Amino acid sequence: ETGVTQSPTHLIKTRGQQVTLRCSSQSGHNTVSWYQQALGQGPQFIFQYYREEENGRGNFPPRFSGLQFPNYSSELNVNALELDDSALYLCASSFLNTEAFFGQGTRLTVV
């Protein structure tokens, strides 16, 4: 089991609402990245945070945004939720370019 923790584990939201997901990185790790995994697909890179700044972004619209805090924990915010946003959201932490370790994920269902 990794030291990366995510909350909540499950969440149900209504279309159009906003959601915030949280991640605490593993001790000693300073880089946090977020992924979206739809059913039957591999994870898709959303963005990455290093030194509290976004440093790399995948093909996701601006309504997906994030933060990283001085203790390296992170938040993923999604505005104007759509049905297709239903997925497993994964947070991964690493130290610079070393191996990335995933948290247990947050299962988001948009109805």
Place this chain on the structure above:
Amino acid sequence: QKEVEQNSGPLSVPEGAIASLNCTYSDRGSQSFFWYRQYSGKSPELIMSIYSNGDKEDGRFTAQLNKASQYVSLLIRDSQPSDSATYLCAVPPRGAGSYQLTFGKGTKLSVIP
């Protein structure tokens, strides 16, 4: 668009056999390669990383890399029912770190007792 391709399976092998999982990638400049195991309903778990051409062994797992052919594979020896999972190949684009991974869709492995 950088791509990582895997056979989706399912791949079924009898207990005790060798399972062979394959992955091809499009970015010739990629320098690091990762295999993750994902049990149903769980998050991906890193099981192997490989950076140089050739083989890397860790217990029952062997990762093989051939950069000229843009091909990376994972062999699981003495397969056990507990190895039944989806195996994800992940490759960061050239210049990107391990945090910016491009994943294949995964190969579902079933080990039959």
